[in-house]
Amino acid sequence: MVAIKSKELIDKINPNYKNKTNIKYILTEEVDDFAKVLSQFFHSVTGEYIVLFHSKTINKYDRIREQVVETRTYKCNVMVSELEILDDKGERQQNLYLIDQDYSRSLDLILFSLDFRLEASIIIRKIFLAYIFSISREVNRYSVISQIVKYEEINFMYDSYVQISLKNYQDIFVQDSIIQPQQDHIKFMHYNSYLNKKDIKISTTQFSKLLNCSYDYLGCDEATLDIVRYLMIDSFLTYDVLYDIQKLEFINQIELIHTHLYQLEHARSNPEKYPLVSVLMSTYNRDYYLLVSVQHVLQQTYVNWELIISDNGSSNPITHQILQLIQRIPRVRVLYLQSNQNSVFALNYALKQSKGEYIAIQDDDDIMMPFRLEYQINFLRNNPEYQVCASAYIAITETGIPKYYTRNYDETFAGEKTLFMILNSLAHNTFVVRMTDQMKRHFIYDHQTPFDLSLRFILLSLLENEDFRFFILPRHVTGIRDHSQKMSHNSEYYHFQKWISLKQIEISERLFPDIFENVSFQQYTSNVNNVEFEPAKLLQFSRIIGCICHQGNLQKLLTHIEQLEGLVDNFIIVYILNSSENQIMQEINDHPLFQNNHAKNTMHIINMTGKELSNYIEFEIPKIFTNLLEAKNLQDHDYILLSNTSEFINPFQLKRFYQLSQDFGIFGLRYLQSVDKEDQIYQMTKIISYHLFKNIGYKAIREYEIDENTFKLVPRFEDKLYTLFINGQYLNVYTMKDSGIFIDDCESFKQSLDSNDIQKDNALLTPSEKRKFENFYISSLAIFQPYCGINIQNQIDDEKSEL
Numbered sequence: 001m002v003a004i005k006s007k008e009l010i011d012k013i014n015p016n017y018k019n020k021t022n023i024k025y026i027l028t029e030e031v032d033d034f035a036k037v038l039s040q041f042f043h044s045v046t047g048e049y050i051v052l053f054h055s056k057t058i059n060k061y062d063r064i065r066e067q068v069v070e071t072r073t074y075k076c077n078v079m080v081s082e083l084e085i086l087d088d089k090g091e092r093q094q095n096l097y098l099i100d101q102d103y104s105r106s107l108d109l110i111l112f113s114l115d116f117r118l119e120a121s122i123i124i125r126k127i128f129l130a131y132i133f134s135i136s137r138e139v140n141r142y143s144v145i146s147q148i149v150k151y152e153e154i155n156f157m158y159d160s161y162v163q164i165s166l167k168n169y170q171d172i173f174v175q176d177s178i179i180q181p182q183q184d185h186i187k188f189m190h191y192n193s194y195l196n197k198k199d200i201k202i203s204t205t206q207f208s209k210l211l212n213c214s215y216d217y218l219g220c221d222e223a224t225l226d227i228v229r230y231l232m233i234d235s236f237l238t239y240d241v242l243y244d245i246q247k248l249e250f251i252n253q254i255e256l257i258h259t260h261l262y263q264l265e266h267a268r269s270n271p272e273k274y275p276l277v278s279v280l281m282s283t284y285n286r287d288y289y290l291l292v293s294v295q296h297v298l299q300q301t302y303v304n305w306e307l308i309i310s311d312n313g314s315s316n317p318i319t320h321q322i323l324q325l326i327q328r329i330p331r332v333r334v335l336y337l338q339s340n341q342n343s344v345f346a347l348n349y350a351l352k353q354s355k356g357e358y359i360a361i362q363d364d365d366d367i368m369m370p371f372r373l374e375y376q377i378n379f380l381r382n383n384p385e386y387q388v389c390a391s392a393y394i395a396i397t398e399t400g401i402p403k404y405y406t407r408n409y410d411e412t413f414a415g416e417k418t419l420f421m422i423l424n425s426l427a428h429n430t431f432v433v434r435m436t437d438q439m440k441r442h443f444i445y446d447h448q449t450p451f452d453l454s455l456r457f458i459l460l461s462l463l464e465n466e467d468f469r470f471f472i473l474p475r476h477v478t479g480i481r482d483h484s485q486k487m488s489h490n491s492e493y494y495h496f497q498k499w500i501s502l503k504q505i506e507i508s509e510r511l512f513p514d515i516f517e518n519v520s521f522q523q524y525t526s527n528v529n530n531v532e533f534e535p536a537k538l539l540q541f542s543r544i545i546g547c548i549c550h551q552g553n554l555q556k557l558l559t560h561i562e563q564l565e566g567l568v569d570n571f572i573i574v575y576i577l578n579s580s581e582n583q584i585m586q587e588i589n590d591h592p593l594f595q596n597n598h599a600k601n602t603m604h605i606i607n608m609t610g611k612e613l614s615n616y617i618e619f620e621i622p623k624i625f626t627n628l629l630e631a632k633n634l635q636d637h638d639y640i641l642l643s644n645t646s647e648f649i650n651p652f653q654l655k656r657f658y659q660l661s662q663d664f665g666i667f668g669l670r671y672l673q674s675v676d677k678e679d680q681i682y683q684m685t686k687i688i689s690y691h692l693f694k695n696i697g698y699k700a701i702r703e704y705e706i707d708e709n710t711f712k713l714v715p716r717f718e719d720k721l722y723t724l725f726i727n728g729q730y731l732n733v734y735t736m737k738d739s740g741i742f743i744d745d746c747e748s749f750k751q752s753l754d755s756n757d758i759q760k761d762n763a764l765l766t767p768s769e770k771r772k773f774e775n776f777y778i779s780s781l782a783i784f785q786p787y788c789g790i791n792i793q794n795q796i797d798d799e800k801s802e803l
Contacts (some may be wrong), residue, residue, distance in 0.1 A: 001041060033186050034119060035144040039133055045126060054120035056168040057083070063161035066124040077128035078153045081121040082160040085169050085399060088484065092799045093166065098399040102173055102292065105299075107214040107228065107374030108187075109255060111194070111235060113141045113149040121162040128153065136464055142190040150239070166398055170288035170796035177215035177291060178321050187211065198234060202227065212328055217257065219299040219329050222264060229257045251303030260303065267304040274304040275381075276635035277373055277432075281364050282310045282346035283323075285316040289365035294326055296367040305360075309334045310350040313340035344445040351444065359433040359443070365481050366429055369401065371478040375765035376432040379473060387434050388470035390426040396479040403482065408472050426470070430478045438468070502721040502732060505660055516659040517767045543569040543638045544658065544687070547625050547698075549617070550645045554584050554591075559787055560645040561593065563780075564634055567654050570640060571601045572628045574621060578609040602628055622698035629690070636691035642702050643685045646743045648780065652770040658685060662721065663731040664688045669742035672784065675777060683742035690729045696727050737796065741780070 003026045004010055010018075010025055017023060024044065028035040034052055038045070049071065051064055063081065071079045085093045085257065101115065108114040129144075136143045148154060164172075180187055191211060195202065202210070207222060213220035217228045236250040259410070267274035279297055283290050297307050311323055311334060326336040335349060351359065358377060362368060376389050394402040406427070433439055501521070508515050546568040550557045561571055577584060585605065588594055594603055604624060608616055629640065639658070649667050657665040665687040686701050693701065704726070722733045769775060 001026055001037070001044070002762075003028050003034075003037045005029065005031045026411070027256060030182070030186070033182075035139050035141045036186070038129070039139045042130070042133070045213055048149075050129060051123045052119055052121075053164075054116070054164075056172060057120045058086075058161070058163040058165075060161045064123070066159070066161055067157070070155070071123060071125070074155060076153065078148055079123045079155050079157060080118055081157045081162050083121055084160045084163040086163055087163050087398065092163075092402075093397070093399045097401065099169075101400065105216045105218055105253075105295075106176070107217060107231075108142070108176070110144045110217075110229060112141055112190075114145050116176065116714050117147060117610045118154070119650055120164070124148075138190070138193060140190055142187070151215075163599045167551070174287050174291060174318060174322070178318070180326055181211045181214055182321075182325070187214075198231070200230075209328075212325060216295050216298060218260065218295075219326075221330050222261060225261060229261070231253060232257070244247065257601045263301070263303045267698045271304075274302070274356040275377070276355060277302065277305040277358045277360055277377060278354035279305055279307045279360045279373075279625065280347055280354065281307065281360050281362045282343045282350065283309055283314065283316045283319070284312040284340065284343070284346075285319055286323060286364045287316060289325075289483070293362060293364050293366060294332070295363060296370075298329075298423075299370045300368070300373045301370050302377055305331060305361075305373060305588070306354070306356060308335065308350040308353055308649045309333070309364075310335045310346035311337060311342060312346040313337045320709060323396050344403055345532040348445050354435075354697055359431075359435055359436060361429045361431045362478075363429045363480075367396070367479040367481070369475075369477050369479075371475075372715050373432070375475060375477060376473065379471070380432065380434050383471070386469045386471050387439055389432055389473055390430040390470070391473040391475060391477040392762055393427045393430055393478040393480050394476045396481050398481065398483040400479065402479070405476055407474075407613045411419045426472060427478065427480065429480065481760075482487060502723060505721065514767050516656070517585055520661050522661045542658070542661075542689075543634070544641055544654075545569065545629065545632065545634065545690075546571045546643065547629070548572070548643055548645060549574045549576070549621055549625075551658070552645075555585050556645045556787060558591070558593065559783060560643075560648070563648055563783060564641075564651065566652070567651050569656070570632065571599075572604070572625065573602065574606060574624055576606045576608060576617075578611070579607070602632075604628060605750045609673035618699075622702075626700050634690045636689065638690045639687050640690055640693045641685070641687045642698065647683065647685045647740065648743070648783070649685060649740040650771060650773070650776040652767070652776075653736050654687070656767075656771065659734070660721070660734060662734045663692055664726070665731045665735065666735045667739040668735065668737045669740040670738055670773065672743045675741070683735075683744070685740070692729075692731065695729075700727065739771075741777065741784065743784065743787060756769070 001024050005028070007027060010027065013025075013666070018025070018770045025043075026037060026041060028040070030038055030040075037048065049068060051067065053059060062780055067079050067081065082521070083099070085098065088092055103109045103115065106114075108354070132144055134140055134148045136147055182353050188211065191214075196208070199546070209221060209224045210227065213224060217225060220228060232250060232254050236247070263597075281293070286293075287410070294307065294309075297305070307329075309323065311319070313336075314320065314323075321334075326332050333353070335353060337346060337349065347361075358380065360373060360376070372391075376391060379389050380386060392406050392408060397403055408426075433443060435443070497638055505516070505521055508521075524705075544567060546561075546564060548557070548560065548571060550573060557573065557575070573583075575588070587656065588603060588605075594601060608617070641654075647667075647669055649669070653667060667685040669684040669685060670682060684705070686704065688696070718735065718737050722732055722735065724733045725731075726733070765775065
């Protein structure tokens, strides 16, 4: 028997199923109430057992057989299977906690034992159901389930034979919680009948409030909650039979309501002890997670709060239905933005509307522990020298199961401050802020920055410039959910993730200017929690592989290699020779750089001239380099430096790139003929991680040019870290404006800077001075002049080159 609400659905059914004699299609408005459907067509039921199937569940092939066997074995009238929740991959989730938690304060479940798990997995003997129909004043799903539970006829199977996807479960929970209270006339009639039977007279408005908060009684106003308490006490005293566990559940629920009402009255009478806390939440197109997040605010043991939800132009109709219902809760305000701005704008909008002495942050897909506000507000009230406190959090799965517990607690403010300057150790949705005059001036999010990073920079600025203190508490107050709809799974978040490390570098260098001269950024952040800094235990070092394509004089190649040898681990050289240069082969074989370092350096000789050479260089050289790199068994974190023998990089700039551990580096090499001209022209040498090299390719990297529109402030480029979208992915790119020399024209080469009195011992220079173009140029004249065939003639005998 298949209950269908509209004829259009019947028309869509496969004809092979429509013509089967043992399948009956019933067109009815009561598709959500199995009891009404069965009572109307009970005469058509010929089986000994009746099995309920929910259209959003999946039933294992042996469900009916196993349930019938169990029912007959134990001689019972009703048997129920557990329900398995499956994730997107079809893997079973731990779901008992999830369902029990979601429905824990549902009046449908508490007063009428209405649990969708029963309706989705129940098998019931026909003769017993006929008896239930006969003794029920009215036949509907509420009364029938209540009667079955009352007669203690439900038996549970240990094994699960019914499954449901997580998405379908979430849809059902939202349907039960939000849609039904507003649209289900059966629920309306049953609640009305129940109150009349109890001789409880309430106004129409009060009755509507009761239905609207039936999904969670803590969403009721105080007067309605008092009615709920009375109904629970009455049920506890009048039920003929209650299991011990049911008695305990009733007592716990009654005690929770009593305590909650007492705390509300006590807070109202003592406002100086219970200052108002504004809980801020931005949301966009959420449904299930939004509803659950709000429920966790409702259960706070600290009751003097207001929840301000800023809807960021949601287009999901379910989101609007949830918000329309939630805004009826007395302490909840919903603000609607007409269009989707961004979460930062929505939070700022909520912040401007807040009235609380304290601000707490709650994300629309996360949960908070019942003690969170009380725990953090008590700390700030008892420690007035602190303006902000955060706390530890739990990373949870889609179904709310803990994955791991964070620990970012330090007993001292100094320790917390040191950690925070290096890493964003404060989870954004664990923040509680005392809104002093100082914080009212500074606590506003930057619209161009992810909210957690924006808040971090606010606090860093305060730490530097004003008398400001924060603390991280040790208890886990928030569950941060990892799920497929989370912001961290979209491309914008990956952009932010790449950008975060750049800001960490900026902050760290602002506080400790030379921090990355002797330790890399990766080593710095990975060892920030270590008390003893042991280089031997650092992450594996990255190698730099230099790829050089060269034609002509061997000495120029050797000069280029010697200039980089201290920083580049291995060289792969493609040497193009013509027929008249065969003697170079013998020079190569005799030179110790290649003779003693076959494993370290790779030489690939190409004999080619004429018109074929240009095409060969364009199409074949990239393949050669790619194949030779593959033979090196490189790791993804190793770096590939692409250059030729006319390009001379300042080694201190190369070292800096290596220390900052970025994805892609572009060295701007000033043309040798124009070193003393204001209007500079640049040749660009690139370095890139091997992981990206494999994805992008030699040719695309070598030919990549800076988009001038990206760098509007400085012609061509500047010394700066950027996050750019290149070849379909976000990369952290480090561009260096004056990082070396490109020898383009030896004929017009003049020692125009040689007269400048800046010759100094490199050992005495600061890191920033070592990276200056003028210092590199002057200290490298001993290389550039012989490279161009100029006779130095005893110039500056004491001149030294660190290269």
